[in-house]
Amino acid sequence: MRYLSNEFFSRSGKGLLAAVACSACTAAVSAVPPATDIPARQEVLTFSSLTLTDQQFLTGAKGGTEVLLGGVLSLPPGTEKVPVVILQHGSGGLGSNIPYWERQFNQAGIATFAVDGFSGRGITSTAADQSQLGRLNFVLDDYRAGALLAHHPRIDPGKIILMGFSRGGQASLYAAMERFDKGWKSPDFQFAGYLSFYPDCSITFRDQDKVVAKPMRVYHGLADNYDPYSRCEGYFATLKNKDADLRVHTYEHAEHGFDTPYVWSPVRVVADSQTVRDCQIAENAKGELINEQTRKVFSYQDSCVVLGPRVGPDAEATRQATADVLEAVKAIVK
8 A cells, every 4th residue: 555645745735725726816806897997098199289369269360379289098998989078177187087087988888088288288277377278279179189089990980079177168068159160170070969067158159059960968066156057047048949959967066076086075165266257258249258347358357257166076966967978978979
């Protein structure tokens, strides 16, 4: 009879334990759900735009300063063409809500393109000094970004959606104007829809009631004192009377920037941020933006410009807005 040594058992035991451990590791890895909210691929793309005064934009004037801007394209898995949502930031630049929305769309199989409208212009934030950049530059930037994406091999050119926040929400709202669309956008593509989060509606543009025949969706907090919803109600009523495809979602207790994912950060007063909530601004025939209280060209030094709006998260409003946005986007690109 052959006897096995203690050394054999020692070696065999170690091997058996290693095999069991390896099997457990494999099982653990296979049990981890796929991270579908992480993009399968990201590309940093650049495109040229112009830095213009608002009057130059409104009159279609030649000139302006050439600028190279960038953005991050986040793609879901696969090789087929997919819809894309252009994400246009607000006065604070690329904030925490941008990656939040990237994750939501990527998980739904939709690409995103996060545009940086500031870095190429040497700007970090315009919150405390909005005069650093004309309000309408973002409209042109977004048109240029859309034209770039229309030729990307993974993007369906018929399913490019524009979505903006605050200053960017104002851009995504007024980018739907026929006048701007015809004057500044490349004929190579057309936005499939326009989504605007808490936009400023304090400026009245000529022919702003004439918009392209595409879906327009707005998401606004009723507690917002930065860009109050009340400033938009008249414009929205006019658009609806003109049979525009407009739907507005409001969230009762939500403040400005309610979709930040940092829900542990309390609503706060931003002491040095400018708001034009008390201003009445209108475009005249020369393309000048006139303060209707002074009858002079509007300036951020005007007394109607005040400081100290509130900003902050609202988890329930974000949850509902996320559902509302995904429903809208899926309907637009179906």
